Amino acid sequence: MSEGSLLFAWRSMLVRDVMLAMRRKADVLTTLFFFLIVVSLFPLGVGPELETLRQIAPGVIWVAALLAAMLSLGRLFSDDYDDGTLEQMLLLPHSLSMMVLSKVFAHWLLSGLPLVVFSPLLGMQLGLNGDAIILLMITLALGTPALSLIGAVGAGLTLGVRGGGVLVSLLVLPLYIPILIFGAGAVESAASGLGADAHLSILGAFFIGALVVTPLSTAAALRISLD
Amino acid sequence: MGFKNSIIWMYFSSPRNFYPLAGKLIPWFAGLAAIFAIVGLYISFFVAPPVLSDQKEYYVIIFIHVAAAWMSMFIYVVMSVYAFIGLVWNIKMSEMMATALAPTGAMFTFLALWTGALWGRPSWGTYWVWDARLTSELILLFLYIGFMSLQSAIDDPRRAARASGLLAIVGVINIPIIYFSVRWWNTLHQGFSVTPTQTKQLVDPAIFWGMIIVALACWMYTIAVVLARVRTEILERERQTSWVQGLVGGQK
Amino acid sequence: MLEVRELECVRGDHRLFKGLNFTLQAGELLHLRGTNGAGKTSLLRTLCGLMLPADGDVLWRGESIRSLRDEYNRALTYLGHLNGIKGELSAIENLQISSSLSGINLSEERILRALDDMGLAGREDLPTKVLSQGQKRRVALARLLLSETTFWILDEPFTALDVHAVEYLKRLIADHLTADGMVILTTHQYVKIDAGIIKEVDLSA
Numbered sequence: 001m002s003e004g005s006l007l008f009a010w011r012s013m014l015v016r017d018v019m020l021a022m023r024r025k026a027d028v029l030t031t032l033f034f035f036l037i038v039v040s041l042f043p044l045g046v047g048p049e050l051e052t053l054r055q056i057a058p059g060v061i062w063v064a065a066l067l068a069a070m071l072s073l074g075r076l077f078s079d080d081y082d083d084g085t086l087e088q089m090l091l092l093p094h095s096l097s098m099m100v101l102s103k104v105f106a107h108w109l110l111s112g113l114p115l116v117v118f119s120p121l122l123g124m125q126l127g128l129n130g131d132a133i134i135l136l137m138i139t140l141a142l143g144t145p146a147l148s149l150i151g152a153v154g155a156g157l158t159l160g161v162r163g164g165g166v167l168v169s170l171l172v173l174p175l176y177i178p179i180l181i182f183g184a185g186a187v188e189s190a191a192s193g194l195g196a197d198a199h200l201s202i203l204g205a206f207f208i209g210a211l212v213v214t215p216l217s218t219a220a221a222l223r224i225s226l227d
Numbered sequence: 228m229g230f231k232n233s234i235i236w237m238y239f240s241s242p243r244n245f246y247p248l249a250g251k252l253i254p255w256f257a258g259l260a261a262i263f264a265i266v267g268l269y270i271s272f273f274v275a276p277p278v279l280s281d282q283k284e285y286y287v288i289i290f291i292h293v294a295a296a297w298m299s300m301f302i303y304v305v306m307s308v309y310a311f312i313g314l315v316w317n318i319k320m321s322e323m324m325a326t327a328l329a330p331t332g333a334m335f336t337f338l339a340l341w342t343g344a345l346w347g348r349p350s351w352g353t354y355w356v357w358d359a360r361l362t363s364e365l366i367l368l369f370l371y372i373g374f375m376s377l378q379s380a381i382d383d384p385r386r387a388a389r390a391s392g393l394l395a396i397v398g399v400i401n402i403p404i405i406y407f408s409v410r411w412w413n414t415l416h417q418g419f420s421v422t423p424t425q426t427k428q429l430v431d432p433a434i435f436w437g438m439i440i441v442a443l444a445c446w447m448y449t450i451a452v453v454l455a456r457v458r459t460e461i462l463e464r465e466r467q468t469s470w471v472q473g474l475v476g477g478q479k
Numbered sequence: 480m481l482e483v484r485e486l487e488c489v490r491g492d493h494r495l496f497k498g499l500n501f502t503l504q505a506g507e508l509l510h511l512r513g514t515n516g517a518g519k520t521s522l523l524r525t526l527c528g529l530m531l532p533a534d535g536d537v538l539w540r541g542e543s544i545r546s547l548r549d550e551y552n553r554a555l556t557y558l559g560h561l562n563g564i565k566g567e568l569s570a571i572e573n574l575q576i577s578s579s580l581s582g583i584n585l586s587e588e589r590i591l592r593a594l595d596d597m598g599l600a601g602r603e604d605l606p607t608k609v610l611s612q613g614q615k616r617r618v619a620l621a622r623l624l625l626s627e628t629t630f631w632i633l634d635e636p637f638t639a640l641d642v643h644a645v646e647y648l649k650r651l652i653a654d655h656l657t658a659d660g661m662v663i664l665t666t667h668q669y670v671k672i673d674a675g676i677i678k679e680v681d682l683s684a
Contacts, residue, residue, distance in 0.1 A: 005582025012579040016565075023567040023606075084561025087529060092580055093553035153397055157390045161380045170376055171394060174369040175401050178408035185412065206404075217397055220314075224389045227530050317531070383491050467492050 006094045010102045013089075017106035020079075027075055032114045035068040039122045050127040057126035058136065058187035064122075065115050065140060065183075066176050069147040072111035073155040073172070074165050076103065077222070081159050087226055096222065097215035104152050104215070112144030128191060135190040142203045143183040149210040149218075150175050156221030179206055240320045242461045243470050249454040256451035263444035270437035285349045292342035294442040295335045296360075298449065299367060300402075302332035306374075307399035310392030322388035323464065325395060326378060327456040331449050333371035339364055359413035363406045370398045384464050480504055480540060480661060481526075481630065487534035488521050495521050496682055499535070505629070505659040506675045508652065510666070513682030519665040520560065522682065523634050526663065527557045553581075556628040558636055562619035566608030570594055570618045573607060578625055585625060593624040598644060612639040620644075623651060631655065633664040645670070 021028055042060045043053055080086035089099055119140050123133040154172035158164035186199035239245045271290040306328040313321035343361055344354040355361070374391050381387035465471045486499040495518030503509050513519045524530040526537055528544045528551065537544045544551045564573045571590055578585045594603050597617040602610060607618055616639045623631060631652075637645050649672055652662055656675030 008584065009580045009582050012576055016568075016576045016580075019572075020565060020567055082561075083565060084559055084563035085565060087559060087561070088557070088563040088577065089580070090529060091527060091552050091555060091557055093549045093582065095549070153393075157377060157394060158380070161377075163380060167376055167380055170369070171373040174366050174373065174405070175397070177366060178401075178404050181408045181412040213400065217393060220393055221390065223529075224386060224393060227386055227389070385489070464492070467489075467494055 006098060009092065009094050010098055013099055013102040014106050017103055018109065021106075021110045027072075028110050028114065031068050031072040031111045032118060034071060035064050035115050036118065036122065038064040038067065040125065043126070054127040054191065057123065057128050058132070058184040058191065060126065061119060061122050061136060062139075062143075062180050062184040062187075065119075065144060066147065066173070066180055068115060069112060069144060069151060070169050070172055070176075072107070073151040073168055075111075076107050076152060076155045077159055078155075078164070081225075086159075086222070090222065090226060096219040100152060100156075100218045100222070101211075101215045104148050104218070107152070108145050108148040112140075112148055115144055116140045128187070132187055132191040135196055136187045138200065139183040139186045139203060142200065142207050143179045146179050146203075146207045146210040147176060149207075149214040150179075152218040153214055153221055156218045156225060159222070159225040179203065182206070240318050242320055242323070242465050243468070245320055246458060246461050249458050253451050253454050256447045256454065260444050260447035260451055263440050263447055267437055267441035267444050270433060270440060275433045275437050285346065288342050288346045290437050290441045292339060292346060293438050294445045295339040295342060296364065297442055298445045299332060299336035299339050299364065302328050302335060302449065303367065303370070303395075303402065304399060306332060307392075307395040310395040314389060314392045314396070319385075319388075319464070322385075322392060323457050323460045324453070325392055326388055327453045327460055328449075329371060329374050329378070329391075330456070331452055333368065333375065335445070335449075336364060336368040336371055340368065357413070359406075359410045362409045362413070366405055366409070367402070370402075374398070482538040482541075483526070483535070484538065485535035486522075486525065486532050486537065488518055488525055488530070489533040490518070490521055494533075497534075499680075499682075501678070501680055503661050503663065503678070504676075505661060506656050507661055507678060508656055508672060508675050509663040509678045509680060511663060511680050511682065512665075517682040519682060520634055523557070523559070523632050523663065523665065527555065527632055528552075554628050555630050555632065556623060556626045557632045557634075558619055558622070559634045562615050564607050564615060564618050567606055569604045569606055570599055570610075570621070571603045573618060574621055574625060577622055581626075583625075583627065590621075590625065593621045594618075596624060597621045597647070613641060613644065616640060617644060620648060620651075623655075629659070630661045631663070633662065635665055635667070637666050637668050637670060 039061055042056070046052055046056065077086060080089065090096060092099060116137055119136050120133045123136050128136065151168075151172050154168045154175075157171065158168045161167060182199045182203045186196040186203065189199065190196045239248055267290065271287050275287070275290075306325045309321045309325040309328065312318055313323075313325060340361070343364070347356060348354050374395055377394055378387045378391040381390055462471055462475070481503040483499055483501050487497040488495045488499075499522070501509070511519050511522065521530060525532050528537070528548060539547065539551045539554070563577070564570075565576075568576070571587065571594070574590045574593065575585065575587075578590075591603060594600065597620060599614060599617055599621070602614060607615055610618070616636075620636065636648060640648065645668075649670060652664075653672050653674035655662060656672070
């Protein structure tokens with residue numbers, strides 16, 4: 001019974017967050033447009049030579065994805081914090097970290113997945129070849145969930161703190177560095193015709209590690225923030 | 228707190244008991260820091276042989292640079308251990324120690340970067356290279372800054388200590404991952420090798436002992452400064468208690 | 480059932496109260512009094528397990544609530560200052576979600592009936608952000624009707640409610656007490672409830 005009800009609650013939380021986002025589509029679209037605009041700015045700053053752009057493309061797209069993921073973190077808990085649903089979530093008779101996981105998953109569906117889906121467009125814009133674009137999608141699909149998971153800890157810690165939005169970037173961006181390195185690295189080695197298996201397995205390991213560790217830390221952060 | 232047979236550190240985990248102890252210890256550690264610093268600097272300037280073939284003197288930077296780099300990493304680990312103890316067993320004194328360590332750790336990190344740049348300029352002709360160690364050190368500085376910013380952004384002192392403590396723990400799990408990633412990234416991009424070629428020549432015992440003693444000086448300095456800082460932290464967080472009010476002469 | 484032992488609560492550098500002791504048994508109501516800033520809300524949040532006490536402990540059936548969080552949460556409904564409802568969702572959706580989050584699957588009729596009882600008939604499908612303060616409060620209070628919990632912690636439940644709603648809520652609380660439930664509430668209004676045993680704790684003392 002208890003396991004069934006946890007699963008039921010887990011799904012309701014997911015459905016709730018997706019439903020809420022569907023009623024406020026603007027929020028979802030802002031993250032995506034931010035991602036598209038930032039990447040499109042680079043050719044304007046660096047120059048239109050496709051060779052240069054191709055070289056910096058993996059890094060540029062990954063940094064933009066990092067920033068977009070970070071910007072969307074503000075939404076993760078703060079609305080629920082303001083209207084009191086977050087404290088109700090802490091009082092649910094289920095493990096808080098499972099509830100956190102459900103919310104993070106919803107957050108990824110709404111902010112990370114669109115980036116994965118639209119990344120080929122940007123890859124083509126910056127002159128990446130077919131293999132590299134496929135790898136870009138794979139790395140983003142592996143990396144953005146980890147970004148959401150890690151970001152959730154920062155979002156939990158900065159709840160209700162003045163200047164929380166800027167602060168969260170200070171806390172979270174250094175922790176994003178490994179994902180950036182291996183995400184962009186994989187695409188780069190694919191673009192230069194080398195294998196990217198090692199990168200991908202390390203990215204996968206980061207994802208699994210984050211999956212294990214961060215829901216617990218986020219739950220602890222939320223308890224501290226609502227204390 | 229009042230149990231007669233409680234172990235000694237339980238006794239000193241109470242801010243009230245730790246405050247006078249810290250006061251008594253500070254002069255000792257400060258004195259040791261001064262002695263070690265004088266001895267260490269004497270060794271590094273006058274005893275250690277010049278190792279660079281072209282007799283350049285700038286290499287004495289390495290003494291403070293290495294010590295600062297050691298300290299920067301070590302203090303972060305110590306800080307997160309304190310944070311962990313404070314968070315899990317809800318020991319206030321431990322939280323305060325973590326808080327007090329952060330600025331010193333950040334200072335050493337900055338010092339390591341600064342002296343690294345000063346070292347880099349004459350030896351590689353540039354102040355900054357994206358070397359694995361330098362980059363990790365820079366990220367470590369960001370982690371310290373994050374810790375301190377989070378702490379100062381939260382008004383309630385207990386929540387501030389607990390939130391930043393959790394951040395320190397998350398950070399310390401990440402440090403090896405970050406370091407390893409940056410190493411990987413660096414070998415992938417092979418700009419140019421920046422491993423000090425002098426390393427092999429640095430085995431001279433005078434140089435070795437110079438580094439150790441300067442590092443000891445840094446340690447003693449850290450302990451003295453942290454104890455002083457933790458004392459003000461105690462006064463601030465315990466200002467409502469009768470013993471602090473008695474101590475500062477009853478004025479509110 | 481509920482036992483509070485030597486509870487001390489500190490907010491910032493302000494000690495709100497210290498050495499607080501009381502117990503609450505089935506069928507009892509505790510009316511928490513105190514001036515503004517005396518720590519009523521902090522005490523309620525501590526009793527919920529949201530706030531960590533500076534000293535002392537809260538026991539539920541003889542065990543610390545921190546060691547049996549899930550079991551305790553299963554028995555508890557907390558209504559805080561914040562209503563805990565989503566403005567973008569309708570009243571029905573809000574209640575459906577909050578009950579399914581606690582693991583209960585409710586039929587739509589049951590929820591409609593509860594909303595009807597709370598005087599929200601005809602407003603069920605509006606997004607709650609267009610409702611008035613009192614109506615939002617009623618949506619939140621409808622959770623009490625739908626919950627199967629024994630222990631209610633209510634922070635100022637009567638604010639923003641009109642006379643009818645106050646009467647209804649009083650009856651609801653009385654019924655809950657007769658059914659061996661437990662209630663702790665704070666209120667500035669004079670509210671008489673004719674059921675169970677009424678206890679009082681005054682924090683300003």
